[in-house]
Amino acid sequence: MAALEDILQRHRVWRGGASFSRAAAVPSGFAVLDGELPGGGWPTGGLTEILGLQQGIGELRLLLPALAALTTAGRRVVWLAPPHLPYAPALAAGGVDLARLAVVRAPGRRDSLWAAEQALRSGACHALLAWFRNARYAELRRLALAAEGSCALVALFRPREAARESSPACLRIALEPAQGELALRILKRRGASPAAAALRVPLKNPLHALGRSASPLPALRDARARRSLGLPVHA
Amino acid sequence: MLLEVEGSLRLFGGLERLFERLREGLGAMELTAQLAVAPVARAALWRARGHGARLEEVPLAALSLEPEVFEFLKSIGLSKVGGLIALPRDGLARRCGQALLDDLDRALGTVPEAREYFTPPPRFAAKLELPAEVSRAEGLLFAARRLLVQLEGLLAARHAGVRAFTLTLLQSKASTVVEVRLASPAREAQRLGQLLREKLATLSLSCPVEAIRLEAGDFSPLHARTAGMFGDALAEDESWGRLAERLQARLGPDAVYGLATHPDHRPEYSWRRVEPGEWDPREFRHPGPRPLWLLQAPRPMREDDLQLLAGPERIECGWWDGDEARRDYFIVRFADSSLGWVYREAGAWFLHGLFA
Numbered sequence: 001m002a003a004l005e006d007i008l009q010r011h012r013v014w015r016g017g018a019s020f021s022r023a024a025a026v027p028s029g030f031a032v033l034d035g036e037l038p039g040g041g042w043p044t045g046g047l048t049e050i051l052g053l054q055q056g057i058g059e060l061r062l063l064l065p066a067l068a069a070l071t072t073a074g075r076r077v078v079w080l081a082p083p084h085l086p087y088a089p090a091l092a093a094g095g096v097d098l099a100r101l102a103v104v105r106a107p108g109r110r111d112s113l114w115a116a117e118q119a120l121r122s123g124a125c126h127a128l129l130a131w132f133r134n135a136r137y138a139e140l141r142r143l144a145l146a147a148e149g150s151c152a153l154v155a156l157f158r159p160r161e162a163a164r165e166s167s168p169a170c171l172r173i174a175l176e177p178a179q180g181e182l183a184l185r186i187l188k189r190r191g192a193s194p195a196a197a198a199l200r201v202p203l204k205n206p207l208h209a210l211g212r213s214a215s216p217l218p219a220l221r222d223a224r225a226r227r228s229l230g231l232p233v234h235a
Numbered sequence: 236m237l238l239e240v241e242g243s244l245r246l247f248g249g250l251e252r253l254f255e256r257l258r259e260g261l262g263a264m265e266l267t268a269q270l271a272v273a274p275v276a277r278a279a280l281w282r283a284r285g286h287g288a289r290l291e292e293v294p295l296a297a298l299s300l301e302p303e304v305f306e307f308l309k310s311i312g313l314s315k316v317g318g319l320i321a322l323p324r325d326g327l328a329r330r331c332g333q334a335l336l337d338d339l340d341r342a343l344g345t346v347p348e349a350r351e352y353f354t355p356p357p358r359f360a361a362k363l364e365l366p367a368e369v370s371r372a373e374g375l376l377f378a379a380r381r382l383l384v385q386l387e388g389l390l391a392a393r394h395a396g397v398r399a400f401t402l403t404l405l406q407s408k409a410s411t412v413v414e415v416r417l418a419s420p421a422r423e424a425q426r427l428g429q430l431l432r433e434k435l436a437t438l439s440l441s442c443p444v445e446a447i448r449l450e451a452g453d454f455s456p457l458h459a460r461t462a463g464m465f466g467d468a469l470a471e472d473e474s475w476g477r478l479a480e481r482l483q484a485r486l487g488p489d490a491v492y493g494l495a496t497h498p499d500h501r502p503e504y505s506w507r508r509v510e511p512g513e514w515d516p517r518e519f520r521h522p523g524p525r526p527l528w529l530l531q532a533p534r535p536m537r538e539d540d541l542q543l544l545a546g547p548e549r550i551e552c553g554w555w556d557g558d559e560a561r562r563d564y565f566i567v568r569f570a571d572s573s574l575g576w577v578y579r580e581a582g583a584w585f586l587h588g589l590f591a
Contacts, residue, residue: 175574
């Protein structure tokens, strides 16, 4: 019986229906999201895929409360191959203890997969945020095995198209902007069926800090303002 | 090599156990050795040179005597130490010199022999000729392990560890230097070998290697670890250190860094790359709204692409160091609903960050 309990807790076994297994998790800091996630937060010891078309819609703000909680508890967080510079003043303002954060640059796909596996197997990394250009199923599977042996929250940022491929991740969510908020769709969660409806996650908006509403400033030529910029997608 | 072992016999669990461990260690370094034991140093030395025979049975040829003395003893029919002992002492001193008699007395323990203790050198350098030319990194690692075991032995004798070591690959026309740095001092051959493996894996050899040389200096004190006292946090710091050095060994020394805030109003100067862990939160002053992504370099953009949501925040700074900034920052929304951080300077617009 104890052995069975153990297997269920390590969530290798997919249990259908609405009952969540008692999976290990880090609270996301958003009640609406925690309520939908098995274990009541971001899963640890498994892969979480965050799929999004755009950058700058709140993909990092979504993880910020969890990162702040982990680092202030003395846990180390590794950012692997981020596409831009993680901006220290914004992270510090978000409550992250920068002394517990490390950035790893890895030029190629093979190097970054290797580095991710090393980080997970070291036992010293409690959250790994990684940006992979493209990864094959077998490579993700290898990473998932390394994650299982760790107690880390592993967030892989991948392009939206990756949703079409199958994945060994235990949680897959797709992000979309929705009128100043973030709409989040749970495509897959281990221990429960995919969520039917999109969740609105109330992220901390930079405008809130200024005490402004999200309406445009008046004195702008908004006729020409809505043209696309060709901002980078998760490449 | 002479060892005073009487004082350590209990520690090592007796002479046989000590011999066993010596043979093991010598074997790992691929050295052949002849072990012999005696109550005094000189006798042990002679016995070892005589392939472990009893002192009386040790051939005179093993004593490195003066050639004329050796020839004389041979001419009177002596070939072993036992015969030497049996000769009348004054006659022996007259014919062969006092020095031989003194050596004999030291071997018999009737005259004490003062020897200086050996102090291991504070640096290590050893060369190994490869039995065959090697052109693959794994082959080099195998050979290098033998030198690393020697290094570990020296470090253990000095209660020290190294923070860096170099392996020089000697090729027929050139040589390649592989430098390995560690996050914290270490001496275990296995750990050093692991780091070396990552370094070698990134190497492409232009021509085969004929010999290798391992060098290390700058020993720093390292005492045997006593586990358990501070529990998991310490163990985790240690495994973090090892992770960082493994990543750096393969990806380069700049590949792992920490972030710190820096008191400067210009966004590109208000953060720093530091060693992970070097951040003093007391220095941090809460800025205005700041994006989580900062672009490597501000990207020029057209004014009519922007839907301004908030601003301007004026940043005017840096006239003293020649990199002056006079910018008005705005929060903007793009057509795809993402939020950006842009600024206007001298009439031109630039994207500087993303509110990710």
